[in-house]
Amino acid sequence: DGGITQSPKYLFRKEGQNVTLSCEQNLNHDAMYWYRQDPGQGLRLIYYSQIVNDFQKGDIAEGYSVSREKKESFPLTVTSAQKNPTAFYLCASSSEDYTDTQYFGPGTRLTVL
Amino acid sequence: GQNIDQPTEMTATEGAIVQINCTYQTSGFNGLFWYQQHAGEAPTFLSYNVLDGLEEKGRFSSFLSRSKGYSYLLLKELQMKDSASYLCAVPHSGNTPLVFGKGTRLSVIA
Numbered sequence: 001d002g003g004i005t006q007s008p009k010y011l012f013r014k015e016g017q018n019v020t021l022s023c024e025q026n027l028n029h030d031a032m033y034w035y036r037q038d039p040g041q042g043l044r045l046i047y048y049s050q051i052v053n054d055f056q057k058g059d060i061a062e063g064y065s066v067s068r069e070k071k072e073s074f075p076l077t078v079t080s081a082q083k084n085p086t087a088f089y090l091c092a093s094s095s096e097d098y099t100d101t102q103y104f105g106p107g108t109r110l111t112v113l
Numbered sequence: 114g115q116n117i118d119q120p121t122e123m124t125a126t127e128g129a130i131v132q133i134n135c136t137y138q139t140s141g142f143n144g145l146f147w148y149q150q151h152a153g154e155a156p157t158f159l160s161y162n163v164l165d166g167l168e169e170k171g172r173f174s175s176f177l178s179r180s181k182g183y184s185y186l187l188l189k190e191l192q193m194k195d196s197a198s199y200l201c202a203v204p205h206s207g208n209t210p211l212v213f214g215k216g217t218r219l220s221v222i223a
Contacts, residue, residue, distance in 0.1 A: 033210060042200065042215035043156070058210070090155055098210040099143045104155035 003027065004105035006091050011110045013085075021076045021108045023091030032074040033092045033102065036060060043090065049074060050097065078110065085112045117214035119201055124220045125191055133186045133217045135201030146211065147175055147186050148200040156200055159186070188219075196221045 004025040013019045025032065031050045035043040045058030049068040063082025068074055074093075078085045089108045094100035116138040125131040137145065144163035148156035162168055162177035162184060174187040186199055198216040205212060 031210075035213075040215075043213040045210055045212075048210050088153075099204045101146065101158050101161060102211060103158065107155050109153075 006105035006108050011108055013112050015112055016080045018079050021089055023074045025072055025093045029093035029095050031094045034076045035090045037088045117201055119214045119217045122218045127191055127221055127223050129191050130189050133199050135184045137182050137203050139203055143204040145177055145184050146202040150198045191221050193221050
């Protein structure tokens with residue numbers, strides 16, 4: 001079964017701790033994305049990447065970091081510098097470039113206590 | 114840049130037809146996407162329009178007018194399971210990712 005997986009589905013952390021969210025895809029897609037969604041809000045772009053070892057900041061990159069060491073993996077680290085980290089985090093991928101259809105993983109709901 | 118506007122909420126009756134509008138402003142147009150998102154779940158792709166006109170796909174249709182910066186999603190024979198948020202999205206100009214509207218929360222009532 002091809003798709004995008006994110007783990008875990010729910011994550012709890014104490015304030016001040018860094019946490020890494022996993023995103024893996026076996027669709028052979030080149031482009032991958034991280035979005036954040038707050039209640040009643042649309043999706044806001046955190047980081048995106050079109051090729052291995054290259055990524056760009058989105059609209060709200062402050063307090064986040066990513067890596068793209070493998071084509072199929074795009075982990076997101078939420079650092080202690082992120083002021084309001086509690087949110088629903090969505091990873092997506094598209095086949096070639098940014099104008100292709102994006103397909104989403106199931107999401108990780110992060111709660112910082 | 115992009116500015117995308119959608120109504121925040123709509124309510125419609127089971128079996129009816131509903132039209133969800135989206136207006137956008139963009140410096141370069143590369144197509145418009147519609148996604149459906151049930152509460153607590155990930156968005157799923159519904160449709161993509163790059164040319165003017167109506168694209169029909171079963172109970173769902175999507176319309177685009179590039180000259181007016183306007184699109185709508187038409188849902189026919191509404192079912193309770195259609196209660197969800199509907200997100201409109203357009204790519205940035207050039208080779209940059211999608212920008213999403215805040216979504217329209219549709220409630221289907223009996």
